Amino acid sequence: MAKKCMYNFIINKELLPKLGKRIKWDLVKEVEVYLKEFKNSYLLKVEDLKRNSRSETFILFSYNNINASEYIRIDNLTNSKLEKYFIEFGIIEKEIEDIPDISKICNVCKKSKHITDFEKNKSCSDGYVGTCKICRKARRKKYKRTCLTCNSTFESIYKNAKYCRPECKPQHIEKKVIVNCSICGREKKVNNYRKENYKDFYCSDDCKNKGYSLKYSGKNSARYDKLTVKCEICGVDVTRNRYEIEIANHNYCSKECANKGWSKYYSGKNNPMYGKERPEIRGENNPSWNPNKTREQRQKDRKIRENTMWVRMVFEKYDYTCKCCGKRGGNLVAHHLEGYNWCIEKRFDVDNGVVLCDKCHKLFHKEYGYGNNTKEQFNIFLKKEIK
Structure with missing residues (x-):
């Protein structure tokens, strides 16, 4: 288990040069570190900076002309790392562990090695196993494998090992x-x-x-010049960027005019999909097709092509206008004069349909119920509503 760091270090990031919220480490020359336990700040000089193949940035610190022993990654400036550097710089005194200076002979290689080269084991008489760490690891390498990258033969302690070293692994191979x-x-x-x-x-x-200044500033900017055009619905002058006018088929001054424009240019027969059928997504080709349903069940749910065509023809016959209140458009319903459930021969007869708005349709069925409806009931209902 790693030893817990006993010191707290705080880096003063306010003194570091920034571009937005990001620190520009290329311009950093000194880093101020505050040691909380000593209540003092120290200036660490940046001696060198480098990047690896993964574009990770590493820096080398120095203090009082003493360089650190290794580079450190900028996103790994932890308390334990800084404690190690402060010990190297002589700011913090290193705690000397009480390790006995004892030697032991390995049972395999027969060499005399320090006691720390052996693994601890409480069941052994002296608290350490008889084989050194190097021999134990070599003894475990009993599988001979072939590296998938360099095709070299190697021994491993793992049965399914694929690569002889970390550099041969796919994530380490240079693909740039x-x-x-x-x-x-x-x-x-x-x-x-x-x-x-x-x-x-x-x-x-x-x-x-x-590069961005050369490509996107001045006349190259999409917002460099603006033009004035007229709204195609109300005729009000509208100021737009040139690129907005060039890519737009129609220009509007407000959302209300845009909605009217869409209704004018893209509804009804002006819609690109008006009257077009798409057999490639109909029936069994539809992703939502349920093969377990019979045609009788689909007729009961009114999810057949004949019903869709009947609704469209009824809407066109009455010009999308409610027969009862005269409202055009909105939430419309194609209503069967002779009930759908009992008059099977007239289910898809256009003369057996009439257009009602959602409100009038609910009023009719509230009075006469759902199912077993007749044409006479509708005529009586129509006379009441018109009066």
Whole structure:
């Protein structure tokens, strides 16, 4: 179990140069670290900065001309890591563990090694096993495998091992290609998708800002110039960006005019799908088709093509207008004069249908109920409502 860090470090991020909310580590020269237990701040100098193939940034700190022993990833500036560096810099005194200086002979290689080279085991007389760690690991490598990447033969402790080393694993294999920065020409590695789909490449934020300024500022900007056109519904002058006018088929001044325009240009016969049938998604070709239903069940649910065509022809016959209140459009219903449940021969007869709005349709069935309705009932209902 890892030893818990006894110190708390706080990095003063307000002094670091930023671009928006992101820290620009390329411009960082010093990092101020506050040690809470000592109640003091220390300035760590950034000696070097580098990036790996995964674009992860690593920095090397120094303090009083003493360099750290290794680089550290910028998103791994934890208390334990900083404690290690502060011990190397001499700010914190290292705690010396009480490890006995005892040697032991390995049962396999017969070499005398320090006691820490053996694993602990309470059941053994001296508290350590008789075989050293190296020999124990070598003894466990009993499976001979062939690496899928480099085709080399290796021994492993795992029966299904596929790769001889971490560098041969797919996530470590270099799959990026080299491209040139569109501004400064510096080489940069990108994946194949970016190379095939992107036109410009930038090696840094500065080059990216310059590239965007050249491509999208001034006359190249989509919002550079604006034009005035008239609303196609009410005739009011509307100011729009040029690109909005060029890509739009119609121009409107408000949402209300846009709704009227859509009704004018894309409803009824003006709709591109008006009167078109799509047999490729009808019947058994429909994703919602239920093969367990019979035709009688579909007729009962009115989910057959004949019923859809009948409703459309009834709407067209009455010009989408309620026979009772005269309201045109809205929530309309094709009502059977002779009931659908009993008059089978007239189910899809256009003369047996009439258009009602949703409100009038509910009033009719509230008075006469659902099922077993007749044409005489509708005529009586119509006379009452017209009066």
